[in-house]
Amino acid sequence: MAAPGYDYNVFINCPFDRPYKRIFDAVVFTVFDCGFIPRTTLEITNTGEVRVDKIARIMDECRFGYHDISRTSLDGINRLPRFNMPFELGLFLGISRQTSDRSCLVVDREPYRYQKFISDISGQDIGVHSNDPNVAVQVVRNWLRDYQTEGDIPGGAHIWERYQAFKKVLPKLCRETRLTPSELTFNDYATMVGEWLKANRRF
Amino acid sequence: MGKKSKIVSAPPPREFDTLGSGDAATPPQRTIKSSHKTGAISRKVMRKAVHKVMSEGR
Numbered sequence: 120m121a122a123p124g125y126d127y128n129v130f131i132n133c134p135f136d137r138p139y140k141r142i143f144d145a146v147v148f149t150v151f152d153c154g155f156i157p158r159t160t161l162e163i164t165n166t167g168e169v170r171v172d173k174i175a176r177i178m179d180e181c182r183f184g185y186h187d188i189s190r191t192s193l194d195g196i197n198r199l200p201r202f203n204m205p206f207e208l209g210l211f212l213g214i215s216r217q218t219s220d221r222s223c224l225v226v227d228r229e230p231y232r233y234q235k236f237i238s239d240i241s242g243q244d245i246g247v248h249s250n251d252p253n254v255a256v257q258v259v260r261n262w263l264r265d266y267q268t269e270g271d272i273p274g275g276a277h278i279w280e281r282y283q284a285f286k287k288v289l290p291k292l293c294r295e296t297r298l299t300p301s302e303l304t305f306n307d308y309a310t311m312v313g314e315w316l317k318a319n320r321r322f
Numbered sequence: 323m324g325k326k327s328k329i330v331s332a333p334p335p336r337e338f339d340t341l342g343s344g345d346a347a348t349p350p351q352r353t354i355k356s357s358h359k360t361g362a363i364s365r366k367v368m369r370k371a372v373h374k375v376m377s378e379g380r
Contacts, residue, residue, distance in 0.1 A: 127355050154352030270350035288375050295371035296363055306362030314368040316354045318376060 122180035124156060129263070130181035131159045132207040134190040144308070145252035146185065146259055148282045151312050153263040153272050155183065161305035174207060175214075183266070184211040184223035185259065189250070191236055205237055212240075224262045226255070253279050285315050 122128075129150045133143055150157040158177050160170070178184070186208040190201050208225065215221040226246040227233045234241045246262065248255040257275030264272050273281075292311055293300050303311070356365060 124355070151354060151357075154354060156355045156357050267352055270352040272352060291375045291378070292368075292371050295374055296367060298363065304362070306357075309357045310362040310365055310368050313354060313356055314365060314372050318369070318372045320351065320354070 121182075125180060125182050127155045128158050128181040129155045129183040129185055130178050130211065131157050131185050132204055132211070133185070133187035134201065134204065135159075135161060136190075139187075139190070142187075142248065142250070142252045142255045145256050145279075145282055147305075147309065148285060148312050149256045149259045149278055150185075150263070151309075151316055152278050152281060153260060154267055154269060155263055157309065159305055162309075175210065178207075178211055178214055182221055183263070184208075184215075184221070185262075186211065186223060186225045187227070187248075188225060188233055188237060189228040189248070208240075222262075222266065224259065226258060256282065281316075281319065284319070285312065288315070 131143075131146065131150070133139060133146070135143070147157045158181055160174055160177060163173050163177075165173075186204065188204050188208060190204060193200055208223075211221075211223055215223065224246055225233070225240060225243060226248050228248060228250045230245075230247045233245060246258040248258055253275075256279050260272060260275045260278055272278075289311070290300055292315070293303070296307075296311075298307060
């Protein structure tokens with residue numbers, strides 16, 4: 120039996136680092152604005168749970184998966200690439216083989232680049248965000264549009280405009296709730312986005 | 323006696339909304355879902371803050 124909210128849950132697999140944050144925040148906003156729920160491993164604060172179990176459990180509850188494989192460069196300290204994103208993509212594709220209704224969006228920063236480092240998925244069409252949050256909003260919106268059955272979704276440009284309006288009031292919202300923007304956890308940010316969107320439902 | 327033919331009136335022509343008419347039907351809206359995350363600030367507190375900030379902006 121599918122988990123509650125399965126049809127709306129979007130698993131977000133991406134780098135959780137500072138350079139990626141501007142894309143991550145925009146993607147989370149877009150998922151909410153399209154009428155879906157973003158899910159990430161950041162939502163679980165229980166350090167007692169084994170990480171891979173945590174990932175698999177959240178994935179099980181998600182019909183959709185956003186997988187950003189753009190972070191292929193070597194890290195500055197260890198001179199090694201990050202394998203977590205391709206690993207989680209593989210896990211999601213494995214789970215997807217058990218249920219035919221799952222859908223995933225694989226994104227990179229350039230078209231065709233992924234064929235050089237993960238040729239196993241070279242038969243799939245992937246999205247390109249060019250390291251630009253505005254483009255990422257468009258890509259995510261166009262993907263989810265095909266699955267939104269409750270109503271219309273505004274265009275990417277409109278969602279971007281709403282996101283800019285949200286970002287403008289974010290410091291005030293933080294002040295009202297005694298939070299600091301730089302210290303916002305994913306759970307706090309998600310609640311903030313959800314409530315702001317509910318109060319600003321203009322189409 | 324032949325069977326009476328039933329007269330059926332034609333349905334009224336379908337009206338299309340035109341842009342800028344001012345009375346266009348509102349498109350169906352998607353529902354913004356709540357994420358129900360534990361460890362987050364309560365939605366009630368956040369809703370209050372959102373309404374306060376919005377009212378300040380007017």
